[in-house]
Amino acid sequence: MFLSRQLARRAYLRAPRRWSHSPAAALSGLNAVTEEDLAHFSKILPSSAIISTLSPSATPSSELEPFNNDWMNKYHGKSTTVLKPRTTQEVSEIVKWCNQRRIGIVPQGGNTGLVGGSVPVRDELILSLANMSKIRSFDDVSGILVADAGCILQSLSDFLVPHNHIVPLDLGAKGRQHFNNSCQIGGNVSTNAGGLRLLRYGSLHGTVLGLEVVLPDGTILDQLTSLRKDNTGYDLKQLFIGAEGTLGVVTGVSILAAPAPQASNNVMLALPKFENVLPLFKETKRQLSEILSAFEFMDRTVYDLAVKHGQGRALDPADVEGAECFVLVETSGGKREHDEEKLNSLLESLMEADEPLINTGVLATSPAQFSALWAIREGLTEAVSKEGKAYKYDISVPLHKFKEVVDKTREQLRQKGLLHDDAVRHVVGYGHVGDGNLHLNVVAAAYTPEIEAALEPFVYELVASYKGSISAEHGIGVMKTHALQYSKSPTSIEWMKRIKALFDPNGIMNPGKVLP
Amino acid sequence: MRPSAVRLLNILVPVKRTVDYAVKIRVNPDQKGVDLNVKHSMNPFDEIAVEEAVRLREKLKDEVKSIKVVTIGPPKAAETLRTALAIGADSGIHIEIPESAPAPEPLGVAKALRAIIEREKDGVDLVIMGKQAIDDDAGQTGQMLAGLMDWAQATFASKLVVDPKSKEAEVTREVDGGLQELKCRLPLVVTTDLRLNEPRYASLPNIMKAKKKPIQKITPADLGVDLKPILETIKVTEPPKRVGGGKVENVDQLIAKLKEAGITPVKS
Numbered sequence: 001m002f003l004s005r006q007l008a009r010r011a012y013l014r015a016p017r018r019w020s021h022s023p024a025a026a027l028s029g030l031n032a033v034t035e036e037d038l039a040h041f042s043k044i045l046p047s048s049a050i051i052s053t054l055s056p057s058a059t060p061s062s063e064l065e066p067f068n069n070d071w072m073n074k075y076h077g078k079s080t081t082v083l084k085p086r087t088t089q090e091v092s093e094i095v096k097w098c099n100q101r102r103i104g105i106v107p108q109g110g111n112t113g114l115v116g117g118s119v120p121v122r123d124e125l126i127l128s129l130a131n132m133s134k135i136r137s138f139d140d141v142s143g144i145l146v147a148d149a150g151c152i153l154q155s156l157s158d159f160l161v162p163h164n165h166i167v168p169l170d171l172g173a174k175g176r177q178h179f180n181n182s183c184q185i186g187g188n189v190s191t192n193a194g195g196l197r198l199l200r201y202g203s204l205h206g207t208v209l210g211l212e213v214v215l216p217d218g219t220i221l222d223q224l225t226s227l228r229k230d231n232t233g234y235d236l237k238q239l240f241i242g243a244e245g246t247l248g249v250v251t252g253v254s255i256l257a258a259p260a261p262q263a264s265n266n267v268m269l270a271l272p273k274f275e276n277v278l279p280l281f282k283e284t285k286r287q288l289s290e291i292l293s294a295f296e297f298m299d300r301t302v303y304d305l306a307v308k309h310g311q312g313r314a315l316d317p318a319d320v321e322g323a324e325c326f327v328l329v330e331t332s333g334g335k336r337e338h339d340e341e342k343l344n345s346l347l348e349s350l351m352e353a354d355e356p357l358i359n360t361g362v363l364a365t366s367p368a369q370f371s372a373l374w375a376i377r378e379g380l381t382e383a384v385s386k387e388g389k390a391y392k393y394d395i396s397v398p399l400h401k402f403k404e405v406v407d408k409t410r411e412q413l414r415q416k417g418l419l420h421d422d423a424v425r426h427v428v429g430y431g432h433v434g435d436g437n438l439h440l441n442v443v444a445a446a447y448t449p450e451i452e453a454a455l456e457p458f459v460y461e462l463v464a465s466y467k468g469s470i471s472a473e474h475g476i477g478v479m480k481t482h483a484l485q486y487s488k489s490p491t492s493i494e495w496m497k498r499i500k501a502l503f504d505p506n507g508i509m510n511p512g513k514v515l516p
Numbered sequence: 517m518r519p520s521a522v523r524l525l526n527i528l529v530p531v532k533r534t535v536d537y538a539v540k541i542r543v544n545p546d547q548k549g550v551d552l553n554v555k556h557s558m559n560p561f562d563e564i565a566v567e568e569a570v571r572l573r574e575k576l577k578d579e580v581k582s583i584k585v586v587t588i589g590p591p592k593a594a595e596t597l598r599t600a601l602a603i604g605a606d607s608g609i610h611i612e613i614p615e616s617a618p619a620p621e622p623l624g625v626a627k628a629l630r631a632i633i634e635r636e637k638d639g640v641d642l643v644i645m646g647k648q649a650i651d652d653d654a655g656q657t658g659q660m661l662a663g664l665m666d667w668a669q670a671t672f673a674s675k676l677v678v679d680p681k682s683k684e685a686e687v688t689r690e691v692d693g694g695l696q697e698l699k700c701r702l703p704l705v706v707t708t709d710l711r712l713n714e715p716r717y718a719s720l721p722n723i724m725k726a727k728k729k730p731i732q733k734i735t736p737a738d739l740g741v742d743l744k745p746i747l748e749t750i751k752v753t754e755p756p757k758r759v760g761g762g763k764v765e766n767v768d769q770l771i772a773k774l775k776e777a778g779i780t781p782v783k784s
Contacts (some may be wrong), residue, residue: 316719366537373539
């Protein structure tokens with residue numbers, strides 16, 4: 001209690017007045033869960049599916065901690081009750097009751113989000129989908145997989161292995177297994193998760209073919225089609241992809257699995273200057289075409305941090321000399337010889353050009369080297385957090401602005417006198433060039449109001465000036481509602497609010513999230 | 517012949533193309549072998565051998581006159597030679613056998629290597645090779661070659677120091693009880709252990725250069741050796757599947773289970 005009050009006060013002190021808002025305002029008309037509500041829920045659910053500090057179950061609050069706090073331990077809710085329904089029907093009855101009683105609901109999957117979207121702002125009811133974990137069907141001709149929302153991403157991947165298919169979504173291909181092992185497909189859809197396969201397989205807006213959603217009044221919207229093509233009016237399911245649970249509870253997902261690639265290769269390239277990244281990307285796309293599956297950028301500073309903190313095995317010092325940035329290219333395809341030939345001729349043409357775009361590079365010659373090269377890219381997040389306290393911005397900007405964003409942010413901090421060892425140590429950039437998604441990280445000695453004031457709204461305004469997005473793949477959650485205005489026009493926000501009011505007039509679904 | 521106090525070193529590194537160590541091995545239904553239609557790469561111990569040869573050159577500079585790599589295998593084994601050339605070997609010899617030919621055995625390989633060494637005009641002073649290949653795990657070829665040549669051998673090397681002037685090498689070996697240091701006279705066969713070094717990445721410029729390095733292709737017949745296996749594989753099976761454990765409620769149950777499994781207490 002004391003801690004959260006202190007946090008709230010600090011947040012108030014830091015936030016410039018013009019965006020001052022309180023997610024708690026969204027909860028003003030909502031009621032807390034009472035013992036009577038619990039009595040009603042126990043008619044719907046077995047006692048094992050109810051975790052509550054209220055009597056009669058009176059579970060110690062420690063058991064609710066994993067649900068009330070996010071995995072980074074940054075956001076803290078105070079919910080008294082977690083319900084774990086097993087069927088869509090049970091979800092429907094719970095939601096219906098909550099709507100009548102005006103009880104806020106936070107739908108929760110694996111709780112691996114980065115923006116606090118899956119933990120309660122106050123004491124909302126937590127609706128965990130964890131017990132809805134059945135695979136409903138798989139068609140190995142069309143590749144269409146239908147599953148309960150609570151299916152863990154990794155278990156879906158494992159299920160598809162013998163069928164020679166993969167889920168078209170991968171959040172932690174080689175290093176961040178944490179995400180894959182706990183995040184759930186329903187949460188992935190609700191947050192429109194991006195990840196490493198997006199370049200190849202596209203976003204969930206394309207690969208999700210249908211959804212089953214429990215609407216805020218308890219109605220079950222069954223759009224669980226398994227059709228590739230269906231041009232019959234408004235495509236309602238799209239509204240729930242990325243809605244972060246503010247419009248309803250996703251209970252079932254129909255998703256198009258992709259044929260499993262038979263061969264993968266990767267190569268780390270050292271570039272003399274940033275200006276070469278885009279021509280390189282163009283040339284790589286032209287030559288590798290359908291086998292290109294990742295094109296990841298990292299600047300020299302963040303590469304050096306990764307090496308310093310022992311992420312993966314570095315290139316030889318001689319190869320790194322004079323490199324301003326690095327690019328990791330991955331191919332995956334159906335036939336090894338074909339892919340290797342393409343990759344080799346690309347590398348040959350790059351090395352033998354009159355004005356080479358690259359200094360040098362290394363080509364993985366074994367699966368161990370393949371993983372070692374990925375480990376560098378995947379280890380950047382960890383390297384950054386070992387170096388200091390990181391302010392992380394996950395933004396979309398035009399590709400040619402990647403460096404400019406990093407440089408301007410560094411310059412802004414320099415002008416404010418904050419670029420020194422005791423304040424900001426590094427400003428680094430890395431990300432998915434293929435998707436226009438830059439991770440801008442500011443590594444500081446400590447989180448301070450001065451640094452935050454120098455960065456925000458500076459970064460958001462900078463992003464807005466390029467017509468970029470302030471949240472490329474992490475979502476809005478509770479963390480960025482105040483910044484939504486930098487990516488969405490007042491008209492857009494107005495219509496988003498109208499859509500919210502249309503689906504959820506009582507405002508019970510994930511209150512305080514997404515909308516300012 | 518120019519008068520020279522030091523004879524320059526000629527190094528030979530035999531390498532083998534094997535199923536990559538990260539690949540999950542599947543036994544063929546006929547139980548005579550494993551599925552070979554998977555990712556192959558250079559036997560990791562051989563990679564260490566190539567790296568060690570290249571490091572010797574980096575240390576001894578011009579005193580290392582040549583680093584030759586040699587492989588026996590189907591046409592695709594040439595890729596393995598290219599990898600070795602990209603790490604820094606000078607030239608390759610490919611003793612080519614048909615795709616369908618059975619895998620050569622250690623004695624056949626050792627005889628082929630002897631024939632290669634005898635063909636070399638400048639001779640060979642040092643053979644560095646993997647202590648074993650990870651596909652058959654025989655671990656015999658190096659010793660057989662030293663025996664056939666009547667050369668010194670130092671197996672399981674974790675450190676190698678060569679002095680071309682005195683024509684001697686100091687080799688640290690990993691043995692059960694710890695480390696053993698040997699002083700050997702050249703010519704010498706060294707087999708590598710895992711801790712000898714960590715092979716470098718082949719950089720792109722070196723991969724490009726490797727494409728232009730010469731690879732000589734010959735057949736076992738050219739060498740007058742017969743690689744036909746003399747051993748017969750009777751059966752290949754997977755190790756027994758691990759059976760999942762169970763939980764017991766209390767100590768008594770645990771003791772009962774242990775007794776069931778035939779474990780009896782030690783009498784004090």
